[in-house]
Amino acid sequence: MRNKKWLVLLLSLVMLVSTACGNKTVTEDPAPTDTPTDIGQEPTAPQKVDGGIFIFAIASDPNVMNPLYAGDRVTMTINNAIFAPLYVIDEEGTEFFLAESITPSEDYLTYTLKLKSGLKWHDGEDLNADDVIFTLNSITDEKQKANSRGSFIIAGKPVEAKKIDDLTVEFILPEVSVPFMGSLGGIRPIPQHIFEGEEDLAKSTKNLEPIGSGPFKFKEMKSGEKVELVRFDEYFDGKPNLESVVFRVIADPNAANTALLNGELSARYITTADVDKFNTDENFNVVLYKEGMLNNMVFRLTNKDLQNKDVRKAIAYGINKDEIITGVYKSSEYAEKAYSVFVPSTQFHTSDVEKYEYNVEKAKELLKNAGVENLKLRLAYINSSKENEGFGLIMQQQLKAIGIELELLPMERGAFYDKLLDASNTDFDLAFNGYVMGVEPNGYKPLFRTGDFNNFMGYANEELDAAWEDGVVETDEAKRGEIYQTIQKQLMKDMVVYPIAYPNSIVAVNKKYGGIEEAKPVPIFMFRDLSKLYIME
Structure with a gap:
């Protein structure tokens, strides 16, 4: 059940368009004039508002809404919104999410991870060291067949995890592993209180209504139609601006383009054949960035x-x-x-x-x-x-x-x-x-x-x-x-x-949405942190 397909949600959406109209008034000077003077009120610049929906197009249903098994773009994109990583290391450095710090020992055989305080799962339970250890043990468990298992088996032995306190985990390596710190950051913890006792995590029915720690939590999935998420008010980095995110299944790229042009989608990847069309449309911004693909x-x-x-x-x-x-x-x-x-x-x-x-x-x-x-x-x-x-x-x-x-x-x-x-x-x-x-x-x-x-x-x-x-x-x-x-x-x-x-990557985004730079366009997910996107009216 590895890298496969993906779930998505259908969403008919009535877009709210707010138009600022200037009020026309006629004033008279003290001295009479032949013609009245029209004074047009300056249009108000669009302002950031709370709420709203962002709709993505996806080509198929997701595979497994569990980060241990996601390997295709659709599933990984949806999981990115539901499950937060510990931290991310890229060309620009290290960005911490659930983790507060990661510190290697002098011999690089022990790494100490500190979690941020007050972390919550979408069901309100605390996210702590036990969840991180459970996730690592699930990854290294050969019978669970997690995608990243090879990154945590070093010299034929699994990395061990030891709980220091509720917010601190110590990882002990059997041998020095230069890539380990990067691999560890990519872990997106799964909740122990949900999955403990499950014999086959990939086939668990718990994946159908996933509980994560990311900026948006699962609401509904209709196979062949949509996956719908709603904002998680207790997200560690603050309540997301958007009320919900919808992943709508549209397999045909021409139909997806039409939906984007009609305002039924908020953004989608486009091809070079479509660049001129969207570049010249005043309703869209076109974002170009290296995919690393x-x-x-x-x-x-x-x-x-x-x-x-x-x-x-x-x-x-x-x-x-x-x-x-x-x-x-x-x-x-x-x-x-x-x-x-x-x-x-x-x-x-x-x-x-x-x-x-x-x-x-x-x-x-x-x-x-x-x-x-x-x-x-x-x-x-x-x-x-x-x-x-x-x-x-x-x-x-x-x-x-x-x-x-x-x-x-x-x-x-x-x-x-x-x-x-x-x-x-x-x-x-x-x-x-x-x-x-x-x-x-x-x-x-x-x-x-x-x-x-x-x-x-x-x-x-x-x-x-x-x-x-x-x-x-x-x-x-x-x-x-x-x-x-x-x-x-x-x-x-x-x-x-x-x-x-x-x-x-070439992405066309409806101009009513702001926060594109803060959300950070990245490979695979389109945006690293959907909590930063917002609507402007």
Whole structure:
């Protein structure tokens, strides 16, 4: 029940529009004049108001409204509003949420976490050290199959958590782990008093009406229609400005655009094809920011022909990235050509790798030497993604030039992820995917580690498995950088993931909403803290 699909809410919404009209008056001077003078009252500037609704569009229902299992954009976005993290470390530094501080020992084998006082769950119960310890133990419990378990198993042993007092937890590591502090901050605690005793947290019915600690609490979910949240007045950072947030399911991107233009949505991601339309509409602000995402194509090694590295390399040489950037994104303003499986914002990213620049003759030569001809491959992607459709159509023509017939298989989002995450599935040979792994390079490890359930290519490289582990414990930054750069180079030599582009996010937001900068546009969630958004009237 891992990275799958998502829940959303339908919401018919009557938007309140307040128009300030100047009162027209006629005054007479003491001395008579031939014509009266009109004095127009200056329009009042829009003011921040309390309440209101913010409506997002989502393409499908969420997967599991439990942060231990969220792995897709829809579920993670909804969970971000319901469950607060301990803290967040990004390129700008550390931002504390539930935690007040995190302090490592001199030997970096013990970390002391202090929680803020007065924290509450959405049901009014206190959030304390017991909840943090319960959450960590649930993550490290192998039978619970939490997504981030690998981050808290070090040298084959789980990180231990010890309660010091109600607001203090001490974490004891079996071995030094450089990424640990970042991994710990990403934990979004779940309530012990709700989940204690549940045998399978992923399948628990408690996830259907989640209790969290974030700025908005769960109200209602209607499958295929909407997920609705209402503000949590006791949120640690103050009562949110908005009364509610709605995630409305609209699978068709054209219908979602129409809903946004009609005022039925508050904001949505848009494509480069829509930028001009919204930029010239006085009712919208267009926000552009780096997504920290890699759009890519994965090779399924269940296909016998693709088990040959030279065949995978031939495909890479047969793809013209410049044509894709121009055809799908219009220009490099909206996407940068990708060469590494790490994004540029990840520590130790390098472009000094085998780049596979477009070379039809080399591609043909590799296929010939591999003894492969008249190759037919099936390429799967989400049917609602115009971006992926564009990739597919361009690549279909490009690979035809090297003798490969590419069948395009657009799929419903849920079915696509179900099949993609099953590495043994043979319904397709190639798939478009996208991921955001953050600034810590160890975050990429589950995607490529032998046997990991996140490794849906079926890739195996024991030498790299060892290198990933070396990177976790290496404290010398220069040596650590060498490890991760070597990993990137080897992954590109093996070509199990073809990097396409590092895209920017483009979001159109109705101008009636303020607090965009304070809410902080970020990858995946669109906004890090929805409590900061507000309506202006």
